[in-house]
Amino acid sequence: MNWESAWDHARIGVGIAAGYVRRNQKQIISSSTGSDPNRGSNRWVVYANYSRQGRVFDYVLYALKALCDEGFRIIFVSNSTNFGASEVATVQPWCAKIIHRRNVGYDFGAYKDGISSIDDFTAIENLILMNDSVYGPLFPISDTIDRMSMRDVDIWGLTDSWQHDYHLQSYFLCFNRNVLVSSFFREFWRKIPLINYKKSVIRGLEIETSQMFLDNGYKLAAAFPYYALTDRFMGRFPLAIDPKTAPFELELAERLRTHFATGSTVNPTHFFWEMLINDFRFPFIKGELISKNPAAIYGINRWYDKITKLTDYDPDMIMDHLKYSQRPRLFGNPPAKATVKLP
Template sequence: MALRRYLRPIKWPYRWVFDQRERKDYLAQWTSLAIATVMGAKSMVKASWPGEHDLAGAKDVAVLVTWDTKGRIHDFLIEHMKALRAAGRAVILVSNSPEFPDDQIALARKHCALVAWRRNRGYDFGAYRDGVMLVPDYEALDSLVLVNDSIYGPFQPLKPLLKRMTPAKADVWGMTDSWDTKWHLQSYFMLFHKAALQHDTVRELWKNWKHVQSKSWVIRKLEIGLTGRFERAGLTCASAWRYRKLVENFARTVREGEILADESLPESTRNLLQHMLHLADAGAPMNPCHFFWDELIVDGFPFLKREVLTSNPIGMPRLYEWHSVIEGVSGYDTDQIVRHLRAILKNRVV
């Protein structure tokens, strides 16, 4: 406790230097990379506990990463673990939370095969890697799902969807793709098949890992850069919902349906649709999980990004109808999302 008190004055200067989000803050990134290189590839896991489900000999594993200020295991996270198990995955839950109370550890253990608590270095990607290192028989794996708690859901069973994401079509899958900076699979949900898991590039990625404590480095090199690295190594990558198809469908629907000519259309909705059409025509990338969240869910997409509700990054009008969109296609209990939002939000109604 005394040490924490002495370190508190340097907390914010440290974050300003080493925790930047700007992608061109290269000095901070290189400094963080140098520190991570010196520290080496050791795991940041502080403790782990066996869960009530079997991990030994598992051929299909999911590493689910969570972070909460108080280390809480929220209802929506439990629902996610249940859905992954129903899809035939042995679940490893990795918590990056600053604290992890005993009662929450006990709760988590009921719903997974292994629970791990780690220092939050390298953020979600660092937790993905440390979770992979906890798989007792990596060589036996047929598939590996890496997923984080930045999404609510799933609103649909995952097993049929994962069957569609076949190794015959791609070695590495994402739920959605993005053209922000350059084309890549979005990293909140990634599926690796055996050909990828056994590939030298992927094996070396886990072996030579660096827990770089720079969000901008993680975004540039991992969230954006990892897909290109895989493809250059000869691995095929694909998304279950393709950005280009989403944009084409959107533009066609708005124009052919003459939606903008509808005089009953609220001005806020009209302005957003016009902005999206402008971006589409200009070839400017849009985050599919933000701009097309409702279209995706209606089309069977099983998730909703949390930040759509917590911050509404694009100013989506009538966002308060989110629960109706979900309930229109799914039996998912949206009250568990509401309970989580009540626990984490201030001065915002969703």
């Protein structure tokens, strides 16, 4: 272990330890009720949102409406520093509860406070935990929810990862009744640390959540499992050798093929983004992939045209968010005048 990795390892440990110190501190600033259009439903969503401007963007409203249309009661949790009455009013039509809290513990802190606001778990059938790190649904979310409701699992996510240890990726998790009525579920969320260092969140919460529930006998699954995606990629690789394919794209494909063949793992929402949309009608695309492309994946500039051609989703909602909130490097080829259309 070199000094950089040793320092990083130490920071992860300190971040987790500090999170345990914070876990019993109250972080909620205010709470209010929404219109609760699905009052009486036994399906819930806790949706975690953060914006440095305090603004609720149209892509978030689109996701809320899509979840509401599926019959879910939504608890909207904002970690934004500024979250005023006008923003509360913006989300009220689709939400049962709106919570404003300090940005302590990031999404898992929001999940924790959202879960604790549910009074009675005895009648709940499903609970989805979702955050605003993804754009969509690009395709009807009901397709995936209905398919996974037929599976004999206690917890499912959209994608899973084998990086470090096996886990479901925490941008979208669904807990089913068998785990929701357990005392273990409530105790787990009551005790989680409020961690403010991203790598500590991944190691100490995202991975640990899956591992803890697995260790306690619960069944986990991904709607779009990692090895099904790598198998699809490896199976179609010979077909990718086309004279019209750019040499650097072929080089990347070969590098990935070698990578997978040796058992190395990658983030599926990044490396398989295009295949997920093309072949699997995957309902979301990661915001970080578009705005930062941390793994320098070739072809991300196609995202705008890909969404326009294959889905009914308005990519201008993504453009609007990127303009205000981030410094994206790869925009694709949007129209000169982008207009935002709400659902």
